[in-house]
Amino acid sequence: MYKKLLIPLLVLVFFLTSCTSKKADLYHSLTKVDAHVHIRTEDPAIMEYANSQGFLLLTINTRSDSQKNIDEQKHFAMKMKDLYPEDISWLATFSMEGFEDPGWAEGVVQKLQEDIDQGAVGFKVWKDIGMTFQDSQGRFVFLDDPLFEPILDFMESSGLPLLTHIGEPLNCWLPIDSMTVNGDKNYFTDNPQYHMYLHPESPSHKRLMESRDNVLASYPGLKMVGAHLGSLEWDVDVLAERLERYPNFAVDLAARVCHLQVQDREKVIDFLLKYQDRILYATDLGISGSSYEDRLTWLENEWSSDWTYFATDSLMSSLNVDKEFTGLDLSKKVLRKIYYTNALYWYPEAFK
Numbered sequence: 001m002y003k004k005l006l007i008p009l010l011v012l013v014f015f016l017t018s019c020t021s022k023k024a025d026l027y028h029s030l031t032k033v034d035a036h037v038h039i040r041t042e043d044p045a046i047m048e049y050a051n052s053q054g055f056l057l058l059t060i061n062t063r064s065d066s067q068k069n070i071d072e073q074k075h076f077a078m079k080m081k082d083l084y085p086e087d088i089s090w091l092a093t094f095s096m097e098g099f100e101d102p103g104w105a106e107g108v109v110q111k112l113q114e115d116i117d118q119g120a121v122g123f124k125v126w127k128d129i130g131m132t133f134q135d136s137q138g139r140f141v142f143l144d145d146p147l148f149e150p151i152l153d154f155m156e157s158s159g160l161p162l163l164t165h166i167g168e169p170l171n172c173w174l175p176i177d178s179m180t181v182n183g184d185k186n187y188f189t190d191n192p193q194y195h196m197y198l199h200p201e202s203p204s205h206k207r208l209m210e211s212r213d214n215v216l217a218s219y220p221g222l223k224m225v226g227a228h229l230g231s232l233e234w235d236v237d238v239l240a241e242r243l244e245r246y247p248n249f250a251v252d253l254a255a256r257v258c259h260l261q262v263q264d265r266e267k268v269i270d271f272l273l274k275y276q277d278r279i280l281y282a283t284d285l286g287i288s289g290s291s292y293e294d295r296l297t298w299l300e301n302e303w304s305s306d307w308t309y310f311a312t313d314s315l316m317s318s319l320n321v322d323k324e325f326t327g328l329d330l331s332k333k334v335l336r337k338i339y340y341t342n343a344l345y346w347y348p349e350a351f352k
Ligand SMILES: [Zn+2]
Pocket: 036, 038, 060, 062, 254, 284
């Protein structure tokens, strides 16, 4: 009797261990994309490290307050692209300087065309649009303002995607003790100037989301990736509603994996399975200058713990999350999409 059971049991044990080890192996054998990083250095150590881990990088030029700053970021992006043409791609952005001057939008379009000619594979807009810039009447300028129409028309007709970081996590509009992750509690305690709960005169989270959604609706031919889970990080059901409504919308996970870890595990798994073609793995790594070993250590930990979370069913803990949580144990097929193929689909000109 026991002998009869023993062989199938051994087969089962072999099968289970080989599944787990296959997923661990997959990390090393799979080409992966970190679809949201900010590389502002000529020091190639980051590229060498990414290479050793099988990661390609999408570096993002960002902030809209100064052309000088944007030009510096572009310089670093193009330099790295020169050195590692197959391992890195970059997104362009534009400056809001002089946005009320006649011909401003046409000038932006011209510069973005130059960026494309020089290798940009898409565009980025940052949260200062909607949260910082005000016109001469004192009104906040949102992404759905007619001001941006020529720029969005151009982006749509270029066929290249737009990464939008609009708004902040909903926690930013809540009192500190209602915030869901410890990183936000610490950040907004230390930076009250950015804590919107304390600034009711500033735009609401709802209005910011509406401005982004209006662009999705008005430009159905524009592929849009919402950075940071589209600032709808607190509830996968709310995010699912947007993904249902806008087929041209996908989201990256940059700096928001912890917001999945505080939600119901089964609900998160169902969400990731249903929208497995619309989620892009990313960290929001920022690197500048040289001797940035501490950033590489941070990155090593992010890449490794995020993989453990998505690929295994390990019991995990994190400084960001008060309770222990269990990894999602996603299938190889889904992992391959989130870590690789989705980035190639949503950024079709990248990594060529
Ligand atoms: Zn970022």
